[in-house]
Amino acid sequence: MGRISDTREQIMDRAAQLLMSRGFNGFSYRDISSHLGVKNAAIHYHFPAKTDLALALVDEYRRILRKGTSEFMAYGGSALEQLEGFFIFTTKQCHVGRCICPFGAFSVDYNELPDDLRDATQSFMEESIKWLTRVMEVGRTEGEFSFTGDPRVKAVTVLAALQGARQMARIHGIELLNDVVAQVRQDLGLAT
Amino acid sequence: MGRISDTREQIMDRAAQLLMSRGFNGFSYRDISSHLGVKNAAIHYHFPAKTDLALALVDEYRRILRKGTSEFMAYGGSALEQLEGFFIFTTKQCHVGRCICPFGAFSVDYNELPDDLRDATQSFMEESIKWLTRVMEVGRTEGEFSFTGDPRVKAVTVLAALQGARQMARIHGIELLNDVVAQVRQDLGLAT
DNA sequence: GTCTATAACGTGATAGAC
DNA sequence: GTCTATCACGTTATAGAC
Numbered sequence: 001m002g003r004i005s006d007t008r009e010q011i012m013d014r015a016a017q018l019l020m021s022r023g024f025n026g027f028s029y030r031d032i033s034s035h036l037g038v039k040n041a042a043i044h045y046h047f048p049a050k051t052d053l054a055l056a057l058v059d060e061y062r063r064i065l066r067k068g069t070s071e072f073m074a075y076g077g078s079a080l081e082q083l084e085g086f087f088i089f090t091t092k093q094c095h096v097g098r099c100i101c102p103f104g105a106f107s108v109d110y111n112e113l114p115d116d117l118r119d120a121t122q123s124f125m126e127e128s129i130k131w132l133t134r135v136m137e138v139g140r141t142e143g144e145f146s147f148t149g150d151p152r153v154k155a156v157t158v159l160a161a162l163q164g165a166r167q168m169a170r171i172h173g174i175e176l177l178n179d180v181v182a183q184v185r186q187d188l189g190l191a192t
Numbered sequence: 193m194g195r196i197s198d199t200r201e202q203i204m205d206r207a208a209q210l211l212m213s214r215g216f217n218g219f220s221y222r223d224i225s226s227h228l229g230v231k232n233a234a235i236h237y238h239f240p241a242k243t244d245l246a247l248a249l250v251d252e253y254r255r256i257l258r259k260g261t262s263e264f265m266a267y268g269g270s271a272l273e274q275l276e277g278f279f280i281f282t283t284k285q286c287h288v289g290r291c292i293c294p295f296g297a298f299s300v301d302y303n304e305l306p307d308d309l310r311d312a313t314q315s316f317m318e319e320s321i322k323w324l325t326r327v328m329e330v331g332r333t334e335g336e337f338s339f340t341g342d343p344r345v346k347a348v349t350v351l352a353a354l355q356g357a358r359q360m361a362r363i364h365g366i367e368l369l370n371d372v373v374a375q376v377r378q379d380l381g382l383a384t
Numbered sequence: 385g386t387c388t389a390t391a392a393c394g395t396g397a398t399a400g401a402c
Numbered sequence: 403g404t405c406t407a408t409c410a411c412g413t414t415a416t417a418g419a420c
Contacts, residue, residue: 048416098303112214157376171295231405240397
């Protein structure tokens, strides 16, 4: 079948959930194994060290982003559509499990992360920034968005606002994220 | 003298540093005691449980904010000055130790925090939002800022952008925070 | 591919001497 | 106010049987 191990997949699903809910240092192999009804050692078989698991998660996020990116680049989809899709993706993720963005989860523990994981996180973030920068560029050129200054800086600001909002929403309620998304749209000259 | 215990103060200083550098679950009493050259039990004397220490830290942040707030309210300082002061405070903190904002530190571990600590964090955040909302209101009325929409929503968005930027800056370099601050200023119609 | 068993260590916390 | 000593537990990780 060439099918990827089901257990491995389940481990990653649960780990992704836990990572976004508690941060990298906030969950253990036991949290995963007990949820799956297997033993701690079973996880170690698939991912010898916790770093390996985290690296696999970053890779997975990356694939998801690349998929969206390349489709956008290839077919020239509207920048507005891309941005709206990104907003929907973010708010949906936040509603299901009040989870924070993976960058946020890694950034708190960043100073203590192993080097390779730091590198992976960093280059994934760079990729995300580049993607949204392109969306901003195209959107402004096409007259869909209106903002002043460097598209890259604007993209970074939007990412930062969403990352921060997802965290604040956990403390202060989910409407906070909706509010921030609405304001970001307004700051881009979009209709509410 | 009525002077507060020096050790207690040193503990809180170090703990604040660690909290903003690693998050609530990212540091231990041992990290504090070894740095101060005392034993783990000495910390427990001043703060029986880790929660007590965290609550004290939140209270301290709160006092700092209240001081700035009340001065602003009482003497009617310019909203622009307040905002600039807030930007400077944020970037300075970030430069010294690449530390993230305390809300960010707590929010990642939020789901696992004890109830009283959650309450304290939440009401502190509400206070911060109220303060910046007032700054936004006054600033727009006085013609210092220019933005559309609800002042409170704008305030939340600015807070979220800064919180997110401080974290992203840790991963991607300190210029990222400067860039975001510049963009936030621009989005408020301020000169660069 | 999953198990049992275990190692080696760090954690928050407490009791009681000084 | 700080110490020594200790507890009970959770953590990542490994070795080896099935």
